[in-house]
Amino acid sequence: MNSLIRTLMVATMITGSASIWAEDAASGIVVTSDDQSQRCILPLVVTAVDGQEVEDGAPTDRFEFEAGTHSISGYGAGDPALCKTFAAEGGLPVPEGPIGQSTLKFNVEAGKAYYLGVDVRSDNTDRWKIVTWKIKH
Numbered sequence: 001m002n003s004l005i006r007t008l009m010v011a012t013m014i015t016g017s018a019s020i021w022a023e024d025a026a027s028g029i030v031v032t033s034d035d036q037s038q039r040c041i042l043p044l045v046v047t048a049v050d051g052q053e054v055e056d057g058a059p060t061d062r063f064e065f066e067a068g069t070h071s072i073s074g075y076g077a078g079d080p081a082l083c084k085t086f087a088a089e090g091g092l093p094v095p096e097g098p099i100g101q102s103t104l105k106f107n108v109e110a111g112k113a114y115y116l117g118v119d120v121r122s123d124n125t126d127r128w129k130i131v132t133w134k135i136k137h
Contacts, residue, residue: 026067028108031115032074033061034134040083041117041133042076042099049073065108073103074130076118085120092123100128112137 032044046060047053050070054060060074075098080086086094100118108114115134122128 026110027064028067028110029113030063030065030072030108031061031113032063032072032117034115034117035078036117036133037078037080037082040085040121041119041131042078042080042083044072044074044116044118044130045077045098046072046074048103067108067110069105069107071103071105072116072130073101074118075099075101076120076128080120083120085123092125095125100125100130102129104130104132106132 032046035043037043044060046063049063049072063072077099080094080099084091086092100120102118104116106114113136114132115136116130117133118128119131119133120128
């Protein structure tokens with residue numbers, strides 16, 4: 001299947017105001033796949049966008065959002081053992097299952113790119129959550 005058709009099919013899997021891969025001057029981009037594990041920010045596996053579940057297997061590493069308030073739910077992926085929270089002597093054991101399952105509500109401004117990930121810097125697992133760790137203009 002050619003990649004354009006596959007991308008269009010995936011875009012229809014997510015309803016609401018988010019779509020995958022398109023870029024528009026009146027929208028903002030959200031990137032969830034930039035691995036910052038050594039900084040204790042894990043890539044984000046997205047499970048829902050604006051309250052709508054994302055189908056298993058749908059690519060979720062980049063979204064375009066209309067300007068306004070949105071939400072993303074998900075959990076951390078990647079290799080958390082690279083993070084000092086786990087790698088340091090006496091550090092936490094790497095947990096099984098979803099890491100930092102949470103929902104982030106955020107405001108998107110047109111023309112900006114937002115980089116999201118799951119922050120696991122704290123020794124308190126209740127504080128592991130989705131964060132915006134970088135914004136590009």
